[in-house]
Amino acid sequence: MAKRKKGRDVNGIFLLNKALGGSSNQVMQQVRRLFGAAKAGHTGALDPLATGMLPVCLGEATKFSQFLLDADKTYRVTAKLGIRTTTSDADGEIVERRPVEVSESQVLDAVMSFKGKSKQVPSMFSALKYQGKPLYYYARQGIDVPREARDIDIFAIQMTRFENDEVDMQVHCSKGTYIRSLVDDLGQLLGCGAYVTMLDRIQVADYPVAQMMTLDTLQSLADEYKLGEQTDFQKLDALLLPMDTAVASLPSVKVSIQKLGFFCNGNQVEADTGDLSGLVRAYAEDDGRFLGVAEVERPGRLAPKRLVVY
Numbered sequence: 001m002a003k004r005k006k007g008r009d010v011n012g013i014f015l016l017n018k019a020l021g022g023s024s025n026q027v028m029q030q031v032r033r034l035f036g037a038a039k040a041g042h043t044g045a046l047d048p049l050a051t052g053m054l055p056v057c058l059g060e061a062t063k064f065s066q067f068l069l070d071a072d073k074t075y076r077v078t079a080k081l082g083i084r085t086t087t088s089d090a091d092g093e094i095v096e097r098r099p100v101e102v103s104e105s106q107v108l109d110a111v112m113s114f115k116g117k118s119k120q121v122p123s124m125f126s127a128l129k130y131q132g133k134p135l136y137y138y139a140r141q142g143i144d145v146p147r148e149a150r151d152i153d154i155f156a157i158q159m160t161r162f163e164n165d166e167v168d169m170q171v172h173c174s175k176g177t178y179i180r181s182l183v184d185d186l187g188q189l190l191g192c193g194a195y196v197t198m199l200d201r202i203q204v205a206d207y208p209v210a211q212m213m214t215l216d217t218l219q220s221l222a223d224e225y226k227l228g229e230q231t232d233f234q235k236l237d238a239l240l241l242p243m244d245t246a247v248a249s250l251p252s253v254k255v256s257i258q259k260l261g262f263f264c265n266g267n268q269v270e271a272d273t274g275d276l277s278g279l280v281r282a283y284a285e286d287d288g289r290f291l292g293v294a295e296v297e298r299p300g301r302l303a304p305k306r307l308v309v310y
Helices: 024-035 059-069 104-112 135-139 179-190 215-224 233-237 243-247 257-264
Strands: 012-018 040-042 050-058 073-081 083-085 094-097 116-120 150-163 166-173 194-204 252-255 278-284 290-298 301-307
Touching (some): 012 024, 012 215, 012 243, 024 050, 024 215, 050 059, 059 243, 104 150, 104 166, 104 179, 116 179, 215 233, 243 278, 243 290, 252 257, 257 278
Parallel strands (some): 083 194, 252 278
Antiparallel strands (some): 073 166, 083 094, 150 166, 278 290
């Protein structure tokens, strides 16, 4: 007997403004429950001590979450100088204390030295996988595992405040950049150590900051939209961003109505691809429906890669 699916088919992306406390998976599951969605996934974990933008993909939108994982991100962070912890944040145990004897100009020079391309060794307390388990699984057991330095790019970084032993920064960075590791490296460069006391993600790709919503606000709206024991999901679904916003950086190609059936069945079709190459967004020519992500195999030839099932 087939297992009955729990939840409804709802497709879209909810921009959660994550509060302090709770893992990304915990708050994602709460969003999924409020929307009554059968499937959900988040796009880039935020630690319990971190806040800010966490796009939550529902339904078919989960197929495109990787594009948001790979997107540029911007953070506001406060670093406390003079202390180094095991996790490079306030959750860890203090392993070293040093006097803070640096000037504002020294701190500014150190901060700006991180701009551009470099290699970064991921923190042992990151969610990066090693032999199928996240690094923090080993770290909590006191096990240190080998980690390869990763290519990162700090597109922009600025120091917005330096006061006593605290430094505020804003960092626009590439995927794979660990802000805690960046702050730890800053402390080592200054010779006094540093750890993160505040981390707020203020941007993912080009998503509209104004459309972020807290879990408390979503809960209040879900309660407001209750009709007896049932929720008016039509009103709640209006809060979702379209699935194709996850791949908005890709160029678009239209699939003719004559080729639509073949394409949606996973076959390559002829299409007007112009001089495009690589991955593209595919849309139905007749009604503009988002079909998914495809690849231009050669000029005039389109191959489906990740398709939406409506």
